[in-house]
Amino acid sequence: MTSTLLRGATSSKSIKMSIEHIFILDYVQDVFVTNIVYNARMGRAVSVNNSAIERVIKKLNIGTVSKCMPMEECMFVHCFKVQILDISFLRNLGLSSLTNYASVRVNICRTGVINFFVGLPGSILLSSEPELRIISLCKMLFESIMGAT
Numbered sequence: 001m002t003s004t005l006l007r008g009a010t011s012s013k014s015i016k017m018s019i020e021h022i023f024i025l026d027y028v029q030d031v032f033v034t035n036i037v038y039n040a041r042m043g044r045a046v047s048v049n050n051s052a053i054e055r056v057i058k059k060l061n062i063g064t065v066s067k068c069m070p071m072e073e074c075m076f077v078h079c080f081k082v083q084i085l086d087i088s089f090l091r092n093l094g095l096s097s098l099t100n101y102a103s104v105r106v107n108i109c110r111t112g113v114i115n116f117f118v119g120l121p122g123s124i125l126l127s128s129e130p131e132l133r134i135i136s137l138c139k140m141l142f143e144s145i146m147g148a149t
Contacts, residue, residue, distance in 0.1 A: 032123035042112035048077040052148035078108040094133045
């Protein structure tokens with residue numbers, strides 16, 4: 001009875017408003033974010049044989065890139081995990097408080113839909129609006145993927 005899990009809000013402001021509506025604020029000590037999900041559409045199909053996507057992500061040189069097994073058969077044609085190892089890059093995003101390295105799972109659907117699952121180990125305070133800090137990382141990944149398709 002010491003923590004509550006909220007899921008599925010569109011912004012930290014929405015979460016804050018929900019918390020203020022649902023909980024007695026005197027009893028809320030801190031609110032942390034551990035995962036953020038972004039969705040994007042490329043507007044074009046992606047070939048399963050495209051090997052350039054992995055190369056352009058690696059060329060960003062922000063950490064290790066590994067292929068992942070798709071979560072579902074045939075839905076995703078490319079799945080990668082990007083482990084962000086560049087500490088200065090994380091600091092520039094305003095994420096220096098993370099206790100471990102952030103990671104991004106990138107799932108690319110054959111229809112051109114991309115899902116970015118950003119893991120924030122050790123969490124980050126909701127009040128810092130982490131979704132606004134991390135979006136630049138996902139935009140950078142998105143633009144690189146767009147250039148490779």
